[in-house]
Amino acid sequence: MPLTVLQVDKAKPKDKDYKLSDERGMFLLVTKAGGKLWRLKYRFDGKEKALAIGAYPDLSLKDAREIRDAARNQLAKGIDPSAEKQAKKYSSVLAAENSFEVIANEWFAARMQEKSETHKVRTRSMLNNYLFPFIGRKPIQEITPLMLLDTLRKMEAKGIVETARRAKQTASQVFRYAIITGRAQHDPAADLKGALQIPKKRHFSALTDPKQVGGLMLAIDSYHASYTVKAALKCSALWFCRPGELRTLEWANVNWDEKRIEIIAEKTKQQHIIPLCTQAIELLESMQPISGYSKYVFPSNRGMSRPMSENTIRVALRTMGYSNDDMTAHGFRAMARTLLDEVMNYRVEWIEQQLAHSVKDANGRAYNRTKHLPQRFEMMQRWADYLDELKAAALSGNVINAKFG
The missing domain is CATH 1.10.150.130 (Tyrosine recombinase, N-terminal domain)
Known part of the structure; x- marks a missing residue:
């Protein structure tokens, strides 16, 4: 006779495992530990086998019978249900490994x-x-x-x-x-391709008005922060390199003899030179007693073994009162790009080379890192002097709008 739910519920463990037969080869194995396991006994290729169906009460009597019937249907088609179950299990494991x-x-x-x-x-x-x-x-x-x-x-x-x-x-x-x-x-x-929305091009916020730039340089001078942060802010303006290049700058990248910084540009992965003006050399020399024993020129305030946090310059600008719509750490690049071109009249290719952008000549060849280097040295020194002039004008309330030839 087939089992009833009541019989299954009342089945108690004994000293040894025992079986309660249902029908069509299925039985309930009651273990001495108290487990109740559904099994299907069948023959395949002349051999007696048993298929593990599941455990009660997780698998009800009704559900167990449905699995049994599906297994017997496989047998009628010449499929070994145990082997099929193992194959599916292996397939699931393989799928998980290849997720x-x-x-x-x-x-x-x-x-x-x-x-x-x-x-x-x-x-x-x-x-x-x-x-x-x-x-x-x-x-x-x-x-x-x-x-x-x-x-x-x-x-x-x-x-x-x-x-x-x-x-x-x-x-x-x-x-x-x-x-x-x-x-x-x-x-x-x-x-x-073409299925996604096209994002609106957003430029990093930057100050490009000479009067505002003078105010920024004055604000940096007056900013109450660690010397390392103030020096990093000043160098951001002087070098206008990418923020990541500045904060991870290593002392090994400073070529004192040639008065320049030699790095690998963060975006192009090409060698890049930053000429050092007198103001930048003074800043680096003043940083040596502070971070000279660290790998990094601008180390983190949490420890000399790691570079300055990527948020340090951003937080400093916010603290000085500049919102994200006014000025960003990346904005020092746009600030220099605009003023060097539109106010100081420097050649665009010199500026682009100093920004470590990909610049090509008339024949489509990329300029090497030393292209126009003497001119870029002069430009970087004049840029530093111009920033000092703007700061002095802001301090006195004047504005410099002169064009430079």
């Missing part, structure tokens, strides 16, 4: 080590917050363009259009990594 999240983490470890800390943190945050929650557990080869688009649309709905565009680029790199490692055949991100 987007697993492969993305592998890609991150293999390909992101040479990137800047800022880039690594931004990419990791993008994966964890926007991609993994929606497609992280899916086998990478099963992710379709529509699945990825749906994920990116959720980001656009939050107004983070530029982040959605970058997430698509990151996902594409993960898919391409999966392809070359033999775990995917196609990059679904490549099919989404």
